[in-house]
Amino acid sequence: MDKKPHILFVDDESNILMGLRRGLHGKRKLWKMSFAEGGHEALELVRNDHIDVIVTDMRMPIMDGAQLLEEVRELSPDTARVVLSGYSKDEAILRVVGAAHQYLAKPCNFELLEATLERLITFRANLDKYEVREKITQMKSLPSLPDVYQELMVELQNDFSTNKSIAAVMEKDLGMKAQVLKICNSAFFGLPQQVNDLPSAISLLGMDTLRSMSLLSGVFSSYKGSAQELAVMQKICDDSLEISLVAQKLSKLLYNKSELGELVSCAGTLSHVGSLVIAISWPQEFKQVMQLSQKQDKPIEKIEQGLIGVDHAWIGAYFLGLWGFSFNVCEAVAYQHQPGNCPDVPQPVLTVVYLAHELIRFSKEDNSNFEMFLDTLDQEFLNKQHIDIADVDWAGVLKVKAA
Template sequence: MKRRILFVDDEPNVLQGLQRMLRSMRNEWDMDFASGGEEALRKLEEAPFDVIVSDMRMPGMNGAQLLKEVARRYPNVVRIVLSGHSDREYILQLVTTTHQYLAKPCDAETIKDTVNRACALRDLLTSKELSALVSQIKSLPSLPSLYTRIIEILQSDDPSLQKIGEIVSEDIAMSAKVLQLVNSSFFGIARRISNPVQAVMFLGLETVKALVLSVQIFAKWESSKVKGFDIERLWHHSMTVGAMAKRLAETEQLAARAVDEAFTAGLLHDVGKLILAASLPDAYQKVMAASKAQRIPLWRAEEQAFGTTHAEVGAYLLGLWGLPTSIVEAVAWHHRPAECPARTFCPLTTVHVANALWYQSAHEEDNVQVLDTALIESMGLAERLSAWQSLYDQVAAQGGK
C-alpha cells in the first residue's frame, strides 16, 4: 500500500520542484500538494495522510500554526518542516509541534530517507491508538532531583554549559529531547549526534535556557502519578545499562561513534516504560500488577495488555524524533535482538547483554531478561561472557558509572 504524503508551500515553484525531484517515488508514495495551511487542512479532511511536510513562513496560517492544528486533529500524521528559516524564534515555535525539521535547500535523498524512515516506524508500532498517543508527546517527565538541579543552574548568575550537559546525560527524558533537537537540520550539523553532552554544547547556553525556561521542554515526574512505578529505580537501571553498554563497546573495540551510541541506547532503552507510565497511568499500573501476579516479564504483560511492548513504543518516539538508527534499533529489539536484521556486535548487542546482566544480578525472577546466548554464540563471542560478567560487576560496584 502506497504511503500518502502531503507537501505544503505557498511558492508554486517550490511545489513544482518537489514534484520533479521526487518523481522517482511515484510508485511508492501517493503525493499531494497544497499551497497553504487552509488548503492543507481541507485535503486532510478529505483523505488520510501518513506524513505532512510543510514550509514554515507562509502568509495567513504559517507552518507552526498548521502543524499545531494537524497535531490536534490528526495525531497519527508525522509532522515534518521543510524550511529555509532557522532563527531561534522559529525553533522555539516548532519545538513542541514538529517531529523533524529539514533545511532548504534539501536534496531528494534526504527527503526520501526521512519520510521512509518515519513511515517504517508505523510498521513497528501497529496500534493506532498508541501511535497517536506517542505522536502527540512534546516532552517526557524527568527525575525530580535532576530537573530541580538543571533549573537552579540555569537561573544562577553564571550557568555552566558543561554541568548542564552532564545533568542531561544522566536523565532519560532530557537526553531524548536534546538529541531530537540537535539532530534536526535547525543547527546545520553535518553528522548525527548521539552523545547528550555534545548535544547540549552544540545547542549553546542561550538556546538551552530559552528551551527549558520559556518553552519548558523538560517536565518533572509527579511521584503520585502511578502507584508502584519507581522512577528512581528506572533511572538507576538505565544509567547502569548505559554505562555497561558503553564499557562493552569499548572493550570489544567498536568505533568511537558506536561507543557513544551504545551509552545513549542503554540510557534510553526503557524510555517506553516512561511513556506508558506517564501517558496511561491507570492501565500501566494494571500491567505492572499482572506482571507480578503471573510472574512474567513486564514486557510480556505489556504485550498482553497493549499488543506491543515498551521497547516498540520507545523506539517509535525516538525514531519520530530523528535519533540515529542504531539507537532506535537497540531500543526496539533490546529484548529480542535476534529479530533485528543486523547480526553483528553493535550497540543493540551491548544493550541486550547489559540489560540481561542487570536482571541476572538483581535476581528478579518475575522480570527475568534472558540473555540470547545462541545469538552471542553465532557471533563467535561465547567465550567472552565470563569477561563481560566481570566487567558488569565493576560497573555495578561504581554505581552504574
C-alpha cells in the same frame, strides 16, 4: 483501497511545491503525494483524508508552520510531522520543537528528504497498532522528574554553570536527554554527523539556545503526578542509566571501538524510554503491568503485550525513530529483549545493550553463579556477532555501577 503511505507537502510558494513534485516524481508509485499551497488548504486535506506524514514550510502568511502542525496534531494525531524550512532563527526553530517530530533545512537535497520520509514510513509500518501509534505520535514531549526539572532551571540561570554541569543534570532524566538530542540533530544546525552524547549536544546548542528552550518554548516540563508515580518514573530513569553504564563497559571489553561509545551510551540510556511513554500515555495499564510483574513469573514485556498489544521496547523504538534518532539506536531499543529477531547482523550496539539488560536482570535475581548466566542468553544470536564472551568477568562488569 489505496494502501500507499500518504504524504502531504505544504508551502505558500507554488514554485517550491512544483520543485517537490518534480524531485519526488520517481516515488509516485510508492507514495501517494498531495501538495497544499498554505495552511488552510492543508487542513482541508487533513480533514478529508488520512495523512501519514506532513512536511511543511515554517514561514507562511496567515498560518505559519508551527500553528499548522499544532492544528494537525489535534485533528490527526497519527500523522508524523516534519518541518522543511529555510527560516533558521532560534525563536522560530524552538516554536516547533513540540509540534514537529523532525526538522529539515532548505535547501534540502532530495536524497536526504527521501531518506527521512522512508525512515518515518518504515517505523510506522513496524508499529501497526493504530491506537498505540496514534498516542505516541500525538505526544509533544516527555515530562521530566520535578526535582531534576527544578535543578536544571537553577543551573541554567546560574552565570557560572558549564556545559558539563548542565549535562550532569540532564543525564538524570530521559525526557530531557531525548529532547536535547532531537533538537541538536535537526538539520537547522547543519551538523555533518549525528550527535549521540549529551555534553557534545549541549556544547553545540549553546547556553542561549538552552535557556530559550526552557523559558521561551516550554519544551522542558515538570511531571505532575502522585509520589508513587514519581517513584516509578525515577526508577525507570535510574534503571536506564544503569543499563547505559554496563553497556558502555561491555562495549570496551568486547569491541574496543571508540566510535561505538556514543551510540552505546545513547541506546542504553534511552532503552527504557518506552516504559516512560507507557507510564504517561497508559497510566492504568502501566500500574497493572507493575502489579502483575510482581505476582507472575513473567517478563514485563510479555505482560505489556497482553495489556497494550505492544511492549515498551517497540514503543520506545517508534518514539525515537519518530524523533529522528539513528537507526542503530532505534534497532537496539526495539530488539533489546529479542535480539534474534533483528534482521541486521552484526549489530554491536544491540549486542551490548542486550547483554547489559540481561546481566542486570540476572544479578537482581540474587544469582552469583555467572556460568549459569551464559545459559540464559540467546546463543544463536551471539554466535552471529563473532564475539567471545566466555572469559568475561561479569561480576567485574557490574562493579562499574558504583564507579
